[in-house]
Amino acid sequence: MRVGQERKEMIKTVLLIVFGIIIVSPLVLMLVSSLKDDMYQIMEDMGSIRAFMVTEPSMNNYREILSSESVQNFKRFFLNSIIVLTGTVTGTLLISSMAGYTLHRGTLAIHKFLLPLIISLYIIPMESIMLPLMYQVMKWGISDTYIVQILPFIASPIYIFLFYQFFRQVPISLSEAAMIEGASFWRIYWEIFLPINRSAVVTVAILQGMDAWNQYLWPLLVTQTERVRPMSVALASFSGTGVVYWDRLMAASVVMLLPVLVFFLFFQKFFIQSVASTAVKG
Amino acid sequence: MSKKILVCLLLAVLISSGMIYAKGQSEEAADRTVSIMFQGPDTEQAAIRDSANRFTASTGVEVELLFTPHDSYTEKLAGYISAKQLPDVIQIDAPNLSNLVWSGYVSEISPYISSGLIDDMTLSNIAQSTYPVDGKLYAISQIDSTVLLYANRTYLERIGARIPTSVADAWTIEEFDAILDDLSSLPEVSWPLDIMKSYGTTGEWATYGFSPAMQSAGGDLIGRGDWVADGTINSAKSIEAMEYFQKWSEKGYLVPSSGGDNQLYNADRAAAIAWCGHWLWASASAALGDDLVVIPLPDFGTGVATPNGSWIWSITSTSSNKEQAGQLIEFMLTDEQFLKDWAAIGAYPALKSFAQLSPDYLDPDKMAIAFEQADYAVSRPPHPAYPTITVEYAKAFDAILNGTDVAAALTKAAEAIDDDIEDNDGYPPFGN
């Protein structure tokens, strides 16, 4: 029976790999195009199977966008993106989880109204408040800073709600016990709710990390100089009103994707470890 | 374990907040600084930056470069206006100029640049930079644009079509219509015409690329004197021009929107003629070589009309440094290296001196016809209601291609445009 089990696992894994490759095949197209040196070749090949094939792979596009002579100060943009991402993720984890916890465990009378209010705030489409908000931050004098790219996102209705939903699953007995021992409201959050819900923390870190990394319209509106501008906005430099520089655009997209992948793998580790540790405890 | 994570988190917060406060201080505009807001892909940015650096080297005046991606460019501009932080020099998409002059944010340019430079402008360049109310010049540019026909020479020769050699010699619309019919019978040709539906037929491409057909027929988007759309955009002439497009669409002559923009020159060469901007030249000639032939837009009845317009330079009315702003513009537009950089990326010249540096636009076997078209250009309506005009016309164009009655679609657009003008009390002093 053991052996049969293992073989089944094996088949499952192989099938998942094959299916997974089909799923990500559109991204192969991006990778292949980024290795084509001739932009006109890319345009000629588009729309046929040749888009997936490259005869003479070249790293020229990567060299061009990363070289120090490039007008795009790519390294600076990269650093800016990292700073914004770090600030946004840590901020969200703290602010939104505290709010989610308070909404679940709190006793203040306003909480009953707050939850629906916060969820309905998520409904507001960003496109519709972007302009008034831009006018505001320009008046407050915080445009063209890191902080203006971080603050609007760290109290996130959707992640407050996510934490709230995950916290609801924590057995009441756990916190009851802690309360009887005299633990404060804050300590129950910090020492019980957060650690036990590591999967929620990791989930939010990953999702908010993606969001922060790919944020486009907002940084476009509130940054004016290279000093604080993120990578996603820099990518816009490869397309003008008429022409798109496919070669460099594809290479830059690959460069943009890699750090997110590393970030994801890093947090995945926590994810898998947290399962292992609960298993040991149990 | 959990403690470690918390420590990590705290550290990260500390580091990131440190970084936040470490942001550079934005310097106050010093006396000898000119700020300039511009857009474009990296090649164009490089040309602008390099020239600005040469300007600083030769005059000692610092230039603050405010690169702004072209997405949401107008929103950015609105932001600067509301915060009263408009840069000294701004690059504007030509159809937006009137709106900005009317709103009072752009200053007349002629006092700040030399008359020699003004004399160097092409007719099309003057047209795109003039404010119709006072007829004065508010901007200047080194670049412009046009739309023309690119055709596959082999196919044209196969059906025995006449190949025009100058704009005066352009195909009449009846001739063009018959050529499309003939081309459709060739087995290799899946679509006689590509009007670049892949650019989106509900966006600016529709107005830019196809309103000249109405002007060539004797119609227009809006009356250029009374600024009323009804009776012009839906006039018999305008309707007649648009009916050709509907017919071609119904007969299946047009490359579909999912066809991409390369059907003229990809391996299949399934399209015979492309109706597209000057920017297609580089990729199409790279693939087709001598098989590519450049032809003026067809004459719909009253002579060829072509679109124009590109990004133009203006000095803002709030600038405290207009003299040096003008010097910067003058420097760039007479900077030979700057013009050569633009020529290298295939830019369409808007200055006669620049045309001399762009061999492709002088060569009769290449793009000479495209440059000749500059004399036949009709600017998009220079009116503050232009944003509405273009949205409404583009919707009508899309509906027409999809089979909606032409007169009904254009009348709907006329009503929407006139409503907007009425809502704004006629945008005085326009219409007086």
Next chain:
Amino acid sequence: MNLVHKMYQNAQKRERDRLMSGHDQRQELLMILPALILLFLFLLLPFLMSVELSCTNQRLVQGPVPTKFVGLRNYVRILSDPEFWQAFWNVMRFSLMVIPLQCGFALIMANFLNKLTMMKSFLRSLYFLPFITPMVIVTVIWQTIYQYPNGIMNTLVSFFSFGAVGPIEWLGSEFWAMPSIVLLSAWQAYGFQMIIYLGGLQNIPNEIYEAADIDGANGWEQFRFITWPSLINTNVLILIITTIQALKLFTQVNILTKGGPNGTTNTLVHYIYESGFVGQKIGYSAASSLLLFLLILGIFLVQRLSLSSLERN
């Protein structure tokens, strides 16, 4: 049974209230205040400003003619605009197609990936890749896939139908444009739901599955009787988030079809964008976003009511 449960809960609540001191309430306030202040400054305040804008004829670039208060004129015009209603029904159609597709696929994949023993990290990243790709790039790639007549999608369709189904103009046909957008959107975004499902699955103790294994429950039975009921909170969360996201469809449409052909892929946010960002009528645009807000709020409340009755059972 229900009554006893309720009595027990009430007792617990009283006990909890007794234990909570005034000191704790101050902590409570301190913990929620940062979120409330930020939400007010960066969401509620601009939103209220746009409510004010919605009753004016404000333009993007302020002109020499002063902005006027126009009452409810913008609202009247929007509600009598057939394009608005077309966009409304399009968004509904999109949601009905994309929600089951995206969430269903995410749930299936999360289940497969959760209990892997081999190559766990690699496979998870593989399936997560589409989601980390920026939407702009995704649309560029899919545009190529949907190309007519030689794109990959048409090649596949003709291959599997043995040439019977001819090339389809995916993005240019009034019938296929929306389903094409649905497929692309589901492909790009299922990773979002998948990662939340994975988080939810992590919270189910392993012992339950081990016990079920011993009892001889098969995979489907384990899913039906353990996984599914344990995911109730996650499902509520995902359903609400996905619905709201679907109703806000914009980027893909703006790049791929600009609402065409003939308005069949126009969406409400695209309608807002077109009037505000392109047509530069800020007041009108603000009014349409307010209507979108009310619409989603209505759907949300209906969903909430039916879900909470579901949760109670």
